[in-house]
Amino acid sequence: MVLLDLGKKISNAVNGALNNSNDDFVASVDNMLKAISTALLQNDVNIKLVSSLRSSIRNKLINGSSDNASLPQQQRKNLIQKTVFDELCNLIDCKSSTVQEFKPRKRTSNVIMFVGLQGAGKTTTCTKLAVYYASKGFKVGLVCADTFRAGAFDQLKQNAIKANIPFYGSYSEPSPVKVAMEGVAKFKKEKFEIIIVDTSGRHQQEESLFEEMIEISNAVKPNQTLMVLDASIGQVAEQQAKAFKESSDFGSIILTKMDGHAKGGGAISAVAASQTPISFIGTGEHIHDFEKFSPQSFIKKMLG
C-alpha cells in the first residue's frame, strides 16, 4: 500500500527517539522531527503542512507547560508515540471541516454524483461503491453520464453486470445532462435508494468539463458529490482538488490506487487543502478492493 515506506521511516524516526539513551530530550525530539519531516517531504507532502506538523509536535513535547523531559522513561516514550500518532491523524482528518458525513437513508432516493479526471478510477469506484451499499441492503442503480469517452458506457455496463447492479446509459444520446436526468428519473420512479451517477473526466481540467459538472449537478441535484482522486499523482493532486471543489463543491473524497507505491503524500496534502474528508479508499482493481476510511486505523496501519 502507498505510504508503507513512509510509515516505516516515521516509525524508525520515532523508535530512534524512544531508544535514545542520551538524556538530551530536546535534541532527540529534534532529530526525530527532522527525520519525520524529510520522510514526509520525500513523499510529496506539502511543505507548509510538514512545517505545521513539525511545530505542533514540538510544541506539545517541548514547549508545552509541563516538563516532559523529566518524565520517567516509559511515560516519555508513551507521550512521544501518542503525540506523533495524534498529529499524523490530524493531518488527514478534517475535524475542522463543516462537512457532515453523508449517511444515505433507506426508503428514499439518494443521488450520488462522481467527479474526477479521466483515469482517476471513477468508473471502477462507482461500481465498488454500488457493491458496498448493496451489501448494506440498499437498492442501488448506476447511471453512466459519460457520453464523451467512447467505451465508457460499455465499461460501466460490464462492471455492473459482473456485480449484479442495475444500470442505465445510452449509446446514442450525446447529452450527458439528458442521460443523467433520464437515468436518475427512471431509478427514482422504480424506488431505487442509491443512484450513482458516473460523469466524464475528459480533458485536463478544461472549462468545458467543469461546466458539464455544474450542469449535471443542477439537473440531478445530488445528495452527495464525491471526488475521485488518484493517490499516486503527487503534488498535482492539490491543484486538481481545488479546481473541482470550485465547480462541484464535492462533499467527500475517495482516494484510489492506494495499493500503488508512489507519492501518496500529495493526495494527503490535497485533502488537507480542500478541507474535505476522505470517505473511502481504493486498494486495487477488483470490486472488493475498497475500504471505508478512518484516519486512526489508516495511520495505525501505515506505521505498522
Ligand code: GDP
Ligand atoms: P475513470 O477514467 O476515472 O473512470 O477511471 P477507470 O475507472 O477507468 O480506472 C482507470 C484505471 O485505474 C483502470 O485500469 C482501473 O482498473 C484502475 N484503478 C481504479 N481504481 C484502482 C485502485 O484502487 N487500485 C488500482 N491499482 N487500480 C485502480
